Amino acid sequence: MTLGLALLRALKNHGAQEIFGIPGDFILPLFKQIEESRILPLHTLSHEPALGFAADAAARMHCGLGVMAVTYGAGALNVVNAVASAYAECSPLVILAGCPGEVEAHSGLVLHHQVRSIDSQLRIFSEITCDQVRLSNADTAPEDIARVLRNCREYSQPVLIEIPRDMTLQPMREVPVLPPRSFNAEAVAEAADEWLARIHAAKNPVMVVDVEVRRFGVEARVAELARRLQLPVLTTFMGRGLLAEDGVDLHGTYLGVAGAPETTALLDDSDLPVMLGAILSDSNFGVSAQRMDFRRALIAAHREVRVGHHMYHDIPLAALVEALLERIPPASGARRTLPPQPEYPRGLVADDTPLCAGDLSRALNDRILAHGPMNIVSDMGDCLFAAMELLPTPLVAPGYYATMGFGVPAGIGAQVATGERSLVLVGDGAFQMTGWELGNCPRLGLDPIVIVLNNQSWEMIRAFQTESQCAALGDWRFADMANVLGGRGHRVTTRKEFKTALDAAFAERGRFQLVEFMVPPGDSTPTLQRFSEGIRALRARAAV
Ligand SMILES: Cc1ncc(Cc2csc(CCOP(=O)(O)OP(=O)(O)O)c2C)c(N)n1
Numbered sequence: 001m002t003l004g005l006a007l008l009r010a011l012k013n014h015g016a017q018e019i020f021g022i023p024g025d026f027i028l029p030l031f032k033q034i035e036e037s038r039i040l041p042l043h044t045l046s047h048e049p050a051l052g053f054a055a056d057a058a059a060r061m062h063c064g065l066g067v068m069a070v071t072y073g074a075g076a077l078n079v080v081n082a083v084a085s086a087y088a089e090c091s092p093l094v095i096l097a098g099c100p101g102e103v104e105a106h107s108g109l110v111l112h113h114q115v116r117s118i119d120s121q122l123r124i125f126s127e128i129t130c131d132q133v134r135l136s137n138a139d140t141a142p143e144d145i146a147r148v149l150r151n152c153r154e155y156s157q158p159v160l161i162e163i164p165r166d167m168t169l170q171p172m173r174e175v176p177v178l179p180p181r182s183f184n185a186e187a188v189a190e191a192a193d194e195w196l197a198r199i200h201a202a203k204n205p206v207m208v209v210d211v212e213v214r215r216f217g218v219e220a221r222v223a224e225l226a227r228r229l230q231l232p233v234l235t236t237f238m239g240r241g242l243l244a245e246d247g248v249d250l251h252g253t254y255l256g257v258a259g260a261p262e263t264t265a266l267l268d269d270s271d272l273p274v275m276l277g278a279i280l281s282d283s284n285f286g287v288s289a290q291r292m293d294f295r296r297a298l299i300a301a302h303r304e305v306r307v308g309h310h311m312y313h314d315i316p317l318a319a320l321v322e323a324l325l326e327r328i329p330p331a332s333g334a335r336r337t338l339p340p341q342p343e344y345p346r347g348l349v350a351d352d353t354p355l356c357a358g359d360l361s362r363a364l365n366d367r368i369l370a371h372g373p374m375n376i377v378s379d380m381g382d383c384l385f386a387a388m389e390l391l392p393t394p395l396v397a398p399g400y401y402a403t404m405g406f407g408v409p410a411g412i413g414a415q416v417a418t419g420e421r422s423l424v425l426v427g428d429g430a431f432q433m434t435g436w437e438l439g440n441c442p443r444l445g446l447d448p449i450v451i452v453l454n455n456q457s458w459e460m461i462r463a464f465q466t467e468s469q470c471a472a473l474g475d476w477r478f479a480d481m482a483n484v485l486g487g488r489g490h491r492v493t494t495r496k497e498f499k500t501a502l503d504a505a506f507a508e509r510g511r512f513q514l515v516e517f518m519v520p521p522g523d524s525t526p527t528l529q530r531f532s533e534g535i536r537a538l539r540a541r542a543a544v
């Protein structure tokens with residue numbers, strides 16, 4: 001077997017289901033093996049950042065590995081921001097990057113796509129991946145690949161695999177699948193006992209879930225834990241959409257000063273937050289009116305379990321969850337009185353009223369109520385705040401790293417991964433960055449529905465700095481361009497037009513739909529309004 005084929009088989013054995021790629025001469029030999037072997041389907045896009053976002057969304061949707069293949073230098077360095085986003089948001093990506101072969105690397109010439117040195121690519125990626133390897137030795141490569149892929153899965157973070165182009169066809173043994181890294185079962189038991197003692201003693205504990213419960217495949221088990229413990233469940237900003245289909249009473253997303261007061265109070269007033277998979281980021285907890293004292297919380301994330309001031313190290317989240325479930329038989333859940341669930345906007349009146357940003361979630365919630373949850377992908381911008389107003393439904397979004405450009409490519413990756421149509425929410429500014437990837441949909445046989453929240457501005461910038469003139473983008477008339485790219489464009493300005501366009505978009509399969517949702521510059525969702533007012537108030541208070 002060749003190194004290339006063994007690598008492809010290993011990726012599939014570790015949970016990869018597809019590859020997103022753009023070739024270049026340094027990785028062409030591998031592309032040849034990808035296409036000829038058909039071990040994993042190859043989906044090409046137009047610009048490398050989109051590969052990263054698509055692979056990231058695919059990994060988040062199928063809970064496997066997201067894989068992208070890029071050429072050396074120009075290709076790989078083009079995907080750095082998307083990989084950084086995946087690193088920050090614990091998404092397991094494998095970057096297959098070409099690199100020069102042994103002879104050419106020592107030819108005495110500097111090579112095309114090379115930066116400071118042949119190793120620059122490896123050095124740059126070492127900052128945004130949890131492990132890296134260059135496959136320059138076919139004897140050691142199988143164990144190196146096995147190590148890197150296990151780390152990718154167990155840390156749920158990106159890894160880099162460099163394939164020198166003179167190595168792809170080298171004979172190589174199969175890649176083993178290493179057993180999961182061991183952990184100390186006694187430490188897990190002690191941590192679970194300590195957690196339960198604190199939970200049973202607490203007056204108003206609350207469970208807070210974040211992305212690691214999806215990344216490590218424990219969403220359903222965490223839902224069962226919430227049911228048995230009878231705890232109210234909040235998601236973090238990043239974790240919005242989690243447990244949406246696991247039959248648990250979700251009490252909304254913690255948004256601090258920007259959230260519904262009764263939802264915010266569930267965490268702010270709790271004497272014991274039980275935080276599973278939580279990234280302690282500013283977007284998750286920075287909008288709290290009171291500085292969160294995490295020492296009063298139980299926190300399990302990044303293979304660490306924290307109780308007050310002390311820490312249990314190297315404990316997988318799944319092991320802790322199972323140990324807790326073993327200690328709470330199904331019927332024994334304490335009967336706590338749970339608070340009422342939050343209200344969500346609904347009941348859009350389809351009349352001639354001009355659209356406002358708040359109508360977006362209202363109309364989509366009507367759709368969710370009538371037809372059930374759907375896979376929603378959001379970009380960064382006010383569209384993400386609209387997503388916070390939706391009824392529980394699966395959501396993929398850059399809620400922490402907060403990069404623009406994620407939405408459309410991620411919607412493509414999500415449909416590739418699930419076979420289900422994605423609904424993408426994206427602002428006009430972010431659409432300018434990567435929205436044109438929609439032009440690949442006819443060739444790829446994909447038909448996402450994309451709602452462009454077109455306020456002709458970088459509204460989030462204006463929300464935080466109202467005097468910025470640079471935020472004005474003008475009106476690009478995206479719907480007119482949709483038809484040229486092989487899709488269907490709908491430009492809507494009133495509630496009735498939006499309802500009609502949405503119904504038509506869902507009714508037509510086989511073509512991507514672009515609904516251009518027109519609102520005036522300065523208009524924003526109620527959630528973004530509360531968020532920006534809250535941030536300004538907190539900053540003003542901190543400045544005193
Ligand atoms: C890659 C990158 N570059 C800049 C920024 C900084 C930013 C965050 S939000 C925003 C404006 C987004 O405008 P859009 O029209 O898409 O959405 P809306 O606010 O609803 O009008 C910018 C420029 C980020 N986050 N990522």
Ligand SMILES: [Mg+2]
Pocket residue numbers: 381427428429453454455456457458459
């Ligand atoms: Mg905008």
